[in-house]
Amino acid sequence: NVPNMVDGSSGTTTPIFQADNEYIIIGADTAFQEFELIYTQGASGAGIKPVFGYSIAGTNQFTEAGFTPVDGTNGARNTGVVAWDASDVVNHVADTTTGKFQIRITRTRGSLSTEPILGYVKTTSTTEYLWDKDGNANIKTLVISTVAAEGSDVDKFLVDSSGVVKFRTGAEVLSDIGGSGSGHNHSGVYEPADAGLTSLAALTYVSNSFIKVTATDTYVIRTIAETKTDLSLNNVTNVATNDTAYSATSWNTNTDAATKNTIRDKVETMDTAIGSNTTHRSSDGSDHSIVGSNTTAIGLNTTHRGLSSGNPHSVTPTELSLVIGTNTQAHGDILDDLNTLTASASNGQFIVATGVGVFAYESTTTARTSLGIGESDSPTFGGLVIADGGTIGQAAGPLIEFDDSNNFLEITGCKVGMGIAVPLYALHVASADAHHRIQIDGIAAGSTSGFFLTSDAGTYGATIRLSATGVYEQYATQAWYQNHVMLDGVLEIKERAAAKPNTAAYGQLWIKNTVPCELWFTDDAGLDTKII
Numbered sequence: 001n002v003p004n005m006v007d008g009s010s011g012t013t014t015p016i017f018q019a020d021n022e023y024i025i026i027g028a029d030t031a032f033q034e035f036e037l038i039y040t041q042g043a044s045g046a047g048i049k050p051v052f053g054y055s056i057a058g059t060n061q062f063t064e065a066g067f068t069p070v071d072g073t074n075g076a077r078n079t080g081v082v083a084w085d086a087s088d089v090v091n092h093v094a095d096t097t098t099g100k101f102q103i104r105i106t107r108t109r110g111s112l113s114t115e116p117i118l119g120y121v122k123t124t125s126t127t128e129y130l131w132d133k134d135g136n137a138n139i140k141t142l143v144i145s146t147v148a149a150e151g152s153d154v155d156k157f158l159v160d161s162s163g164v165v166k167f168r169t170g171a172e173v174l175s176d177i178g179g180s181g182s183g184h185n186h187s188g189v190y191e192p193a194d195a196g197l198t199s200l201a202a203l204t205y206v207s208n209s210f211i212k213v214t215a216t217d218t219y220v221i222r223t224i225a226e227t228k229t230d231l232s233l234n235n236v237t238n239v240a241t242n243d244t245a246y247s248a249t250s251w252n253t254n255t256d257a258a259t260k261n262t263i264r265d266k267v268e269t270m271d272t273a274i275g276s277n278t279t280h281r282s283s284d285g286s287d288h289s290i291v292g293s294n295t296t297a298i299g300l301n302t303t304h305r306g307l308s309s310g311n312p313h314s315v316t317p318t319e320l321s322l323v324i325g326t327n328t329q330a331h332g333d334i335l336d337d338l339n340t341l342t343a344s345a346s347n348g349q350f351i352v353a354t355g356v357g358v359f360a361y362e363s364t365t366t367a368r369t370s371l372g373i374g375e376s377d378s379p380t381f382g383g384l385v386i387a388d389g390g391t392i393g394q395a396a397g398p399l400i401e402f403d404d405s406n407n408f409l410e411i412t413g414c415k416v417g418m419g420i421a422v423p424l425y426a427l428h429v430a431s432a433d434a435h436h437r438i439q440i441d442g443i444a445a446g447s448t449s450g451f452f453l454t455s456d457a458g459t460y461g462a463t464i465r466l467s468a469t470g471v472y473e474q475y476a477t478q479a480w481y482q483n484h485v486m487l488d489g490v491l492e493i494k495e496r497a498a499a500k501p502n503t504a505a506y507g508q509l510w511i512k513n514t515v516p517c518e519l520w521f522t523d524d525a526g527l528d529t530k531i532i
Contacts, residue, residue: 001014004120005024005118005120005121006120006121006122007120008120008122009119009120010038010040010119010120011119012119012120013040013117013118013119014117014118015115015116015117015118016076016115016116016117016118017043017048017076017107017112017115017116018115019107019395020107020108020109020110020111020395021106021107021108022106022107023104023105023106023107024104024105024121025102025103025104026102026103026104026105026121026123027055027095027098027100027101027102027103028100028101028123029099029100029101030101031086031092031101032101032123032124033083033084033085033086033124034081034082034083034084034123034124035081035082035103035121035122035123035124036079036080036081036082036121036122036124037073037076037079037080037081037082037118037121038079038118038119038120038121038122039073039076039078039079039116039117039118039119040117040118040119041114041116041117042073042076042077042078042079042114042116043075043076043077043109043112043114043115043116044077044112044113044114045109045112045113046075046109047073047074047075047076047077047109048075048076048107048108048109048112048116049075049107049108049109049403050071050075050076050105050106050107050108051064051105051106051108051389052064052067052068052069052071052082052103052104052105052106053067053103053104053106054067054089054092054101054102054103054104055092055093055094055095055100055101055102055103055104056091056092056093057091057093057096058095058096059095059096059097060095060097061095062102062104066088066090067084067088067089068088069082069083069084069088070082070083070084075109076107076116077116082103082105108389110391110395110399110401110410110412110413111395111399111412111413195216195217195218196213196217196218196219199218199219199220200219203219203220203221204221205221207223208223208224209221209222209223209224210222210223210224210227212227212230337357337358337359338351338359340358340359341359341360341361344361345361346363348363348364349361349362349363350362350363350364350367352367352370386402387402387404388402388403388404388405389401389402389403389404390402393413394413395413396413397413397414398411398412398413398414399411399412399413399414415427415428416428417429417430418430419431419432493509493510493511494511495511495512495513495517496510496511496512496513497512497513498512498528499520499522499526499528501526502522502523502524502525502526503524504524505524506524507521507522507523507524508521508522509521510522512530518530519531
């Protein structure tokens with residue numbers, strides 16, 4: 001219930017993180033660096049094992065990479081603050097749809113006996129309001145209840161005069177700022193001073209010049225030669241001075257005469273090219289519009305200079321510089337088979353060989369079966385790596401969770417049987433050996449003892465501790481035996497010189513190392529009594 005989650009009241013609550021991979025999103029109009037979760041009930045055990053993410057560009061897009069804020073809630077087990085540094089998030093932007101800067105918390109714990117219940121959540125303010133020791137104040141809203149007026153002035157203005165807040169009349173305000181009641185219109189009379197106007201006023205010149213505006217909005221003088229350079233007109237000269245009257249002789253015999261301009265040279269070059277590449281047909285002098293059959297006549301009577309044979313012209317691969325197998329794919333049966341495929345009817349289709357000389361489309365489900373990794377297949381792997389937090393099984397049934405971060409393997413939602421098809425207990429071991437046993441080897445250096453311990457809700461119950469030689473030793477700082485021990489056989493107790501230091505509310509039964517040895521009892525007051 002989102003309204004209850006943000007109403008600031010612990011009286012309206014919302015159960016959250018009720019299943020594995022369930023998440024909540026906290027958002028604000030601007031970026032923030034911490035928020036507080038007020039829980040009325042915390043999660044049980046080790047908590048929800050939260051994973052945090054922040055919004056990036058797009059709709060409902062989050063990244064979790066490298067984002068590990070300080071979790072003061074200890075995995076939703078208690079009320080607390082979640083905080084991080086601004087440098088911990090990269091490209092944290094508002095969601096495209098919601099317009100909010102968002103943080104997502106996802107539960108990754110497989111099972112919980114108690115889910116958390118939220119009162120409300122709140123983000124911190126992105127602006128700090130304060131009054132520091134130097135007298136600097138940052139105030140959101142300042143309310144002044146009373147400011148005394150001077151005299152009986154009407155239509156007053158509140159101004160700062162010599163460090164004192166006081167009332168001033170309209171006329172006094174105009175006088176303070178050098179104004180007039182009749183009004184001023186400076187913008188209608190004067191051009192406001194700026195860098196451009198200042199540079200324009202400072203211009204001087206000694207010859208015919210132009211004024212140029214620079215990229216910095218200032219003005220400079222440019223000579224005619226400089227202006228031609230600015231306009232990329234360095235090759236332009238006075239046409240009237242340099243042009244020469246038409247002379248058929250000089251034009252036809254000298255195409256590079258220094259007295260002729262570049263335009264005439266270009267025209268002569270184009271005329272030569274047209275003449276070299278166009279076959280001239282005789283004309284009877286009549287008007288021949290290029291319409292109807294005349295267009296066909298043009299096609300039949302025009303020689304294309306680039307082709308070696310007549311029209312219509314058949315182009316060979318050699319003339320196109322194409323080599324079959326190098327520049328183009330040779331024609332073959334495989335291309336014919338592919339060409340028979342129609343457009344795919346849906347996204348995600350695979351092209352496979354059917355084994356009968358044709359190709360066909362297969363869906364992802366069919367393709368998996370073709371590869372031998374369908375749901376009914378039993379593939380063999382040389383190795384299988386499960387990512388941190390990965391699971392095998394189902395959340396509603398047997399589930400194995402791999403926790404690389406803590407080096408844990410958790411099995412939940414089932415009883416585990418070893419050598420038995422239907423286990424009766426959380427761990428049920430059945431053996432067909434004549435001497436069935438469970439063996440635990442301590443491989444760490446200095447291992448001297450092992451424990452069999454039962455507990456209930458965190459309280460130690462019955463415990464058996466065995467030394468490296470298989471002899472029981474009581475753990476000195478704990479009251480291990482809170483239930484009773486039943487033996488069907490012989491209890492062997494190693495002899496010792498004296499009882500251990502007494503403990504209140506506990507007695508000791510021990511064997512004294514006499515010859516022969518004797519059975520003694522020591523009460524919690526330290527009184528030794530021989531049992532006959």
